[in-house]
Amino acid sequence: MKASLLRWSAWAPGLESREQWQAWSRAPQPLPPTGVPDAKFLPAMLRRRCTPLTRTMLTAAFGAAEPDELARLRTVFSSRHGSINESIGLLENVVRREKLSPATFSHTVHNAQAGLFSIAAGNRAASSSLSAQEDSFLAGWLEALCFLERDPREPVLLVVGDVPLASTFAPLCDEAATPYAFAAQVGAPGTGPGVELALGGWVDDPVTPPWPPALEFLRFWLSADRELEQRSRGGARRWKKL
Amino acid sequence: MSRPPCRLAALGQVSALGRERVEVFARLVAGASGLSLRDDFVPGRSLWLGAVREPLPPIPPALARFACRNNQLALSALESIGAEVAAAIARFGAERVGVVVGTSTSGVGDAEAAIAHKERTGVLAHEFHYDQLEFGGLARFVAEAAGARGPAYSLSTACSSGARALASARSLVAMGVCDAVLSGAADSLCGLTTNGFAALGALSAHVTNPCSVNRDGLNLGEAGVLFLVTGEPGGVQLVGVGDSSEAHHMSAPDPDGRGAEVAMRMALDDAGLAPTQIAYLNLHGTGTPQNDVMEAAAVARVLGERVPCSSTKPLVGHTLGAAGALEAAFCWLVLAERSGDRLALPPHVWDGARDPALAPIHLCAKGETAATGARAHVMTNSFGFGGNNCTLILAADAPA
Numbered sequence: 001m002k003a004s005l006l007r008w009s010a011w012a013p014g015l016e017s018r019e020q021w022q023a024w025s026r027a028p029q030p031l032p033p034t035g036v037p038d039a040k041f042l043p044a045m046l047r048r049r050c051t052p053l054t055r056t057m058l059t060a061a062f063g064a065a066e067p068d069e070l071a072r073l074r075t076v077f078s079s080r081h082g083s084i085n086e087s088i089g090l091l092e093n094v095v096r097r098e099k100l101s102p103a104t105f106s107h108t109v110h111n112a113q114a115g116l117f118s119i120a121a122g123n124r125a126a127s128s129s130l131s132a133q134e135d136s137f138l139a140g141w142l143e144a145l146c147f148l149e150r151d152p153r154e155p156v157l158l159v160v161g162d163v164p165l166a167s168t169f170a171p172l173c174d175e176a177a178t179p180y181a182f183a184a185q186v187g188a189p190g191t192g193p194g195v196e197l198a199l200g201g202w203v204d205d206p207v208t209p210p211w212p213p214a215l216e217f218l219r220f221w222l223s224a225d226r227e228l229e230q231r232s233r234g235g236a237r238r239w240k241k242l
Numbered sequence: 243m244s245r246p247p248c249r250l251a252a253l254g255q256v257s258a259l260g261r262e263r264v265e266v267f268a269r270l271v272a273g274a275s276g277l278s279l280r281d282d283f284v285p286g287r288s289l290w291l292g293a294v295r296e297p298l299p300p301i302p303p304a305l306a307r308f309a310c311r312n313n314q315l316a317l318s319a320l321e322s323i324g325a326e327v328a329a330a331i332a333r334f335g336a337e338r339v340g341v342v343v344g345t346s347t348s349g350v351g352d353a354e355a356a357i358a359h360k361e362r363t364g365v366l367a368h369e370f371h372y373d374q375l376e377f378g379g380l381a382r383f384v385a386e387a388a389g390a391r392g393p394a395y396s397l398s399t400a401c402s403s404g405a406r407a408l409a410s411a412r413s414l415v416a417m418g419v420c421d422a423v424l425s426g427a428a429d430s431l432c433g434l435t436t437n438g439f440a441a442l443g444a445l446s447a448h449v450t451n452p453c454s455v456n457r458d459g460l461n462l463g464e465a466g467v468l469f470l471v472t473g474e475p476g477g478v479q480l481v482g483v484g485d486s487s488e489a490h491h492m493s494a495p496d497p498d499g500r501g502a503e504v505a506m507r508m509a510l511d512d513a514g515l516a517p518t519q520i521a522y523l524n525l526h527g528t529g530t531p532q533n534d535v536m537e538a539a540a541v542a543r544v545l546g547e548r549v550p551c552s553s554t555k556p557l558v559g560h561t562l563g564a565a566g567a568l569e570a571a572f573c574w575l576v577l578a579e580r581s582g583d584r585l586a587l588p589p590h591v592w593d594g595a596r597d598p599a600l601a602p603i604h605l606c607a608k609g610e611t612a613a614t615g616a617r618a619h620v621m622t623n624s625f626g627f628g629g630n631n632c633t634l635i636l637a638a639d640a641p642a
Contacts, residue, residue: 075487080376081376082377082398084376087350088357091353091433091434093437094354094357095354095357095433096361097285099437100437100438100441102493105438105442106627109400109627109628110346110377110399110400111399111626111628112628114487114628115487115492115627116492118489119490119629121489122489123487124486124488124500124501126485126486127399127487128397128399128406128410129397129398129399129630130377130378130395130396130397131376131377131395131396132381132382132394132395133378133379135378135393135395136378138393139378139393139394142419143395143410146409146410146413146414146417149413149417150483168357168366169366169375172370172371199337199419201337201391202391233382234382234393
């Protein structure tokens, strides 16, 4: 499956500029477990309604496209955990038989980041939100390709991100927990720097990377390497620069 | 532009209308509601809910980390098409069969028990596993239960999730990423959604009454739905997909229905159809004041006032993340059960007191049928929180 990666942006604590990411890619280190971007580009009223995850994903999204593109491109938002940290609070309300906050409830849907992006960017194009455990970056990429299959004329803005799980569930989940987001414009083959994805079969030896798989892809993209193999419970896959 | 075929080759489903195809179709066209009164979800309130009342299959011990009602609903649907799925895996190879499913709840209902245990004892119940709660767990569970080893992911765009899953399954097959995809949705009744919609003031005190001047909200429901999607011609085909965002509000639609209109027009363009070729529209039809007024306006602008429409939510409730797939399943049944050149349609079950503020769309009466040519086309709408809209069009030729 071939595609083009036209433009990207990423955020993690202490890593915001292209130069900082390039330096990290030359000597990658595990990333800090806490931090939230300012997201000053959001109007104050909207920013107040944004959870840490929303601020993080929208920071990457707004960094990866011009204003007219932000208002026009189709979007894919992929997050393993989504709004689960906020849902834990609501679940505690439910078991204590307390009333729920309607605003909190409507902002904990898994597509909350996509919905708030649509409002902030004035974007009325098609949008998808998804989750696929440790394969959330891969699945987001596939979903972006699905949009391109339907209409290849415009790229798709793919936004992948997470924040660490709250302490209630964090011990149950084996992953490199860091707040981060990676956004990329994924276009049809031949419209920019090329990347090819090949899926392998299931593997008996999945590898938990020391940073999120989306950032492992970014490290690869910025390096001189031609290929990257990733192995998870969902199988092996190979990324190749074209 | 003509698209490659996309066959919805087999359907398994379970909802408040039941699980057996013949019975479900009979109840669907009779307008027999499966809703029941429940007082065990929201403190101090009795609610009409579309609960699945038949026993669900147990989660196999090897997949115990996925044990939750949501996955049991998916498993019930999967077991109905077990032979067809096994044949697809044997024919194409496990790596060539993917899973794309929608959900808005995943296993959050069972997480309530784990949180309650923590409130009492300070620790989560030891049998609780994150695989049962996280959204991606549904796709992984379906893949492992079916033996499918292709890409597996869960879409969650609130109430359009199930429709969107079918759209992506179609693209994965068209791109050649998969030869077959298990696609649909599962959503389960739980304290989070019932109390959340209660807090929003969106729940009806009665069986929902869409498009009526007396409508006062929705009823929640639950369902498991799985289609086997292939690239073969014939049978029931997914021929049109349209989708849009609203850029308006997190929990209320644009009152003019512009987003809904875009989704419907895009689906017609995608299918290469004129509005007059749609024989039936399954409305989103939640029975909330806001949805019905904007949807009727959009339908009247796109399809006019003559296309038969109904909401099936008075029969099964609003199954949220599963609604788009369940209503596609009802459209599939309408096409698969056609006899000759007429389709038996699900009636619009309501009090008949039309809201004068609504555009005058044609709501199906009980016993109504639609004439169709050799090829019949039906449409279904799904609109979700966050302003996410998705419209599907299904088609089938007359039986030989």
